[in-house]
Amino acid sequence: MSVRVRRVYDPPEPDDGVRVLVDRLWPRGVSRAAARVDEWPKGLTPSTGLRRWYHAGEGSYEEFARRYEAELAAPEAAQxxxxxxxxxxxxxxxxxxxxxxxxxxxxxxxxxxxxxDRP
Structure with missing residues (x-):
């Protein structure tokens, strides 16, 4: 099995499989029909506070990743x-x-x- 990342602005491809939007906000300028999103688990995305902290340039990517992993350990995100x-x-x-x-x-x-987690 495979996991790949694509920009939502790119057209869907036949081998995409399940298309999961992993952004909290719907992307600007993309219709839902054109995006062909199968799942949109908003609770899996970084919190607004963490996202703003990272985009403000207040910390390193490594620190962002560590904090995000901690958020993913919360019950809703883990599920x-x-x-x-x-x-x-x-x-x-x-x-x-x-x-x-x-x-x-x-x-x-x-x-x-x-x-x-893959075998």
Whole structure:
């Protein structure tokens, strides 16, 4: 099974599998029909406070990732993460984000956690 990350602005591809939007806010300029999002677990995204802290440049990516992982350990987020893990076990999953640099955003943390659980 595979987990991949794509920008939500990119057109859907046949091999995307389950398309999961992992941003708290709906991306500007993208219709729901064009995005073809299958799941949108808002509780899986970084809190507003953490997101603002990181985007304000107050800390390193490593500190952001550590704080985000702590948020993901909370019961609601952990349950949502388990749901995405189950989707990954069944087939390909594409995490969708509007982040310009997904490799240094919360999506990279999610991919690392999801891939660590794969057999």
């Amino acid at each position: 949502l993460l388990d749901g995405v893990r189950e989707s990954v076990r069944r087939g390909p999953v594409t995490l969708l984000t509007s982040a310009k640099s997904p490799e240094c955003s919360h999506t990279a943390v999610l991919v690392r956690l999801l891939e660590a």
